[in-house]
Amino acid sequence: MGTDIERYIEGIRTGDRAVLGRAITLVESDRADDRAPAQALLRAVLPLTGGAHRIGISGVPGVGKSTFIDRFGCRLVDAGHRVAVLAVDPSSSRTRGSILGDKTRMEELSQRDTAFIRPSPSAGAAGGVARKTRESILICEAAGYDVVLVETVGVGQSETLVADMVDVFLVLMLTGAGDELQGIKRGILELADIVAVNKADGANVKAARATRNELESALRLFRPPGHEPWHPRVVTCSAASGAGLEEIWHLIAEHHQTLQQSGDLQQRRNQQRLRWMWSLVDDAVMAAVRVHPAVAAGLEQLESDVLGGRTTATAAAETILEAMEIER
Amino acid sequence: MGTDIERYIEGIRTGDRAVLGRAITLVESDRADDRAPAQALLRAVLPLTGGAHRIGISGVPGVGKSTFIDRFGCRLVDAGHRVAVLAVDPSSSRTRGSILGDKTRMEELSQRDTAFIRPSPSAGAAGGVARKTRESILICEAAGYDVVLVETVGVGQSETLVADMVDVFLVLMLTGAGDELQGIKRGILELADIVAVNKADGANVKAARATRNELESALRLFRPPGHEPWHPRVVTCSAASGAGLEEIWHLIAEHHQTLQQSGDLQQRRNQQRLRWMWSLVDDAVMAAVRVHPAVAAGLEQLESDVLGGRTTATAAAETILEAMEIER
Numbered sequence: 001m002g003t004d005i006e007r008y009i010e011g012i013r014t015g016d017r018a019v020l021g022r023a024i025t026l027v028e029s030d031r032a033d034d035r036a037p038a039q040a041l042l043r044a045v046l047p048l049t050g051g052a053h054r055i056g057i058s059g060v061p062g063v064g065k066s067t068f069i070d071r072f073g074c075r076l077v078d079a080g081h082r083v084a085v086l087a088v089d090p091s092s093s094r095t096r097g098s099i100l101g102d103k104t105r106m107e108e109l110s111q112r113d114t115a116f117i118r119p120s121p122s123a124g125a126a127g128g129v130a131r132k133t134r135e136s137i138l139i140c141e142a143a144g145y146d147v148v149l150v151e152t153v154g155v156g157q158s159e160t161l162v163a164d165m166v167d168v169f170l171v172l173m174l175t176g177a178g179d180e181l182q183g184i185k186r187g188i189l190e191l192a193d194i195v196a197v198n199k200a201d202g203a204n205v206k207a208a209r210a211t212r213n214e215l216e217s218a219l220r221l222f223r224p225p226g227h228e229p230w231h232p233r234v235v236t237c238s239a240a241s242g243a244g245l246e247e248i249w250h251l252i253a254e255h256h257q258t259l260q261q262s263g264d265l266q267q268r269r270n271q272q273r274l275r276w277m278w279s280l281v282d283d284a285v286m287a288a289v290r291v292h293p294a295v296a297a298g299l300e301q302l303e304s305d306v307l308g309g310r311t312t313a314t315a316a317a318e319t320i321l322e323a324m325e326i327e328r
Numbered sequence: 329m330g331t332d333i334e335r336y337i338e339g340i341r342t343g344d345r346a347v348l349g350r351a352i353t354l355v356e357s358d359r360a361d362d363r364a365p366a367q368a369l370l371r372a373v374l375p376l377t378g379g380a381h382r383i384g385i386s387g388v389p390g391v392g393k394s395t396f397i398d399r400f401g402c403r404l405v406d407a408g409h410r411v412a413v414l415a416v417d418p419s420s421s422r423t424r425g426s427i428l429g430d431k432t433r434m435e436e437l438s439q440r441d442t443a444f445i446r447p448s449p450s451a452g453a454a455g456g457v458a459r460k461t462r463e464s465i466l467i468c469e470a471a472g473y474d475v476v477l478v479e480t481v482g483v484g485q486s487e488t489l490v491a492d493m494v495d496v497f498l499v500l501m502l503t504g505a506g507d508e509l510q511g512i513k514r515g516i517l518e519l520a521d522i523v524a525v526n527k528a529d530g531a532n533v534k535a536a537r538a539t540r541n542e543l544e545s546a547l548r549l550f551r552p553p554g555h556e557p558w559h560p561r562v563v564t565c566s567a568a569s570g571a572g573l574e575e576i577w578h579l580i581a582e583h584h585q586t587l588q589q590s591g592d593l594q595q596r597r598n599q600q601r602l603r604w605m606w607s608l609v610d611d612a613v614m615a616a617v618r619v620h621p622a623v624a625a626g627l628e629q630l631e632s633d634v635l636g637g638r639t640t641a642t643a644a645a646e647t648i649l650e651a652m653e654i655e656r
Contacts, residue, residue: 039640039642039643039646042640042642042643043639043640043643046637046638046639046640049637050637131642134641135640135642138640187518189549189550190515190518214545214549215549217542217545217546218545218546218549218550221517221542221543221546222517222546222550269637270634270635270636270637271635273634273635273637273640273641274631274634274635274641276641277631277634277641277642277644277645277648278614278645280641280642280645281614281617281645281648281649282610282614284645284649284654284655285613285614285617285649285652285654286606286609286610286613288654288655289609289613303602303605306598306601306602306605307598307599307601307602308598309374309377309378309597309598309601310374311371311374312367312370312371312374312463312466312601313462313601313602313604313605313608314367314370314459314463314605314608315367315370315371316605317605317606317608317609317612318367320605320609321609321612321613324613326612326613326616327612327616
């Protein structure tokens, strides 16, 4: 194992894409045997991490995420950046796979030498998709990628998961009819640092700008300036024509600089790490509670009694805690 | 204790306000000796609970909450309702008390026989202010109060706590200068079922209506219709003149009816109870983790290492879980 890890480390340091792919496969593995080597690898490359812009990208199916990432990614590559594209799709499975991070949908970017595209890991045991992606970000950074895009499709809680592992969260939107925006998911605008109204081309330009203005007003109400180190920005763009992509990169750079200068960037990453640690502990501990011998047998009935209002929440909680001999 | 509980139950059934106050004091008590009697009382009156409109009311200091509750409460009392006013103020302490639920600020309502006003319990151990208030709601319902208002001042996470214990959440707001609304707290508009722009009187009426329109547009964007059983409504009102208070009650009644007919009201309450149970279990279990002998000694250093990026979150989580012999 020692020699294997050495080979992984060497390949990562030199930016060998094949080794990078295998390292991420190791980190994504659900096999119990792979966990110790994966953690040893992460430990070894940890000092090399942290050097990328971690950018989350979300939007409903049809908004043009793949085209956006393709064109945006190429611009960055052509400007000298090394760009990695990861994806979080909790519905991804080993057999079904995922359309996210699908190279065939990012035709040009997948042909660039200094781009690395990886489909979403499958949801397995042991922390699931979020854990695997967080660790893959670290591996990509260690391999010298200075931009890591994490794509998510907006299924379930995936935006919240991604927003908590990146520095900046970009939401792509479409123009809707009248006041309504298409497919906007509740809570997503709370997470956005930058909102880009896509497909602002041809006859749609005017509508896109109107949508932009509405979103800006709404964000000013919902997220008033002064409360956060960065107030969310709204722009229009056309991934197809390339319009607005430059501006988006400038905003990302401005966001990065603003937060870095105030110390907020490091603080944000630190707190993300700490929250993630406790999240992993909490998940494992609460899973253990549910299967605890003294708890498991009566749990279904207890939950049913709570839902049915036949017992108070407090009494039910005390039943569980007493069974585990824990003080409330 | 048997006879005492019987006396409490009897006093609650007959709507005896003095007994009601003592029962709530018992439920709010942090003393270990009081916990069994309190839970016995709750168990005994549980079948009598559930019969009130549970209404959360939030807004920044200065928005006019006390005047609003005073006038709104009086209208309900005069229309034949029995109105209880509770408060959640996590900053309340046994010595300092709280201005919330302060009878002197609800002059008229405090003089009505069929109104019951209770200041916020102090944050103590054992589940804190939220637990005490949830249980007090049950006691008030058992005593025949058919409207329970739970006031919160918007400190920390208190709105989220209150929103998760009521049927409907009302946010009072002020008109601001230009596009900006005064003191709007991030996330609060996600929780609101009804928003009332207060102080819509005299020269301020026009500005209040403009604010109403802006909020409505923003809510349509952020919380598009169709996603929830009830889409949030925005009105103007003047607690001082009484304008709009009738409309607010109609909206509350409409909300209640809509959710009751669809089964969502019961579902909402059931899920609140279940979430609350697991929240209590989680709090106690995670507190036990932190003081676990095998964990406590090294925890500070471990958290410091995670914050400082010297170890990965996964490795740190595994350290804790291994120490407690729990599988990840």
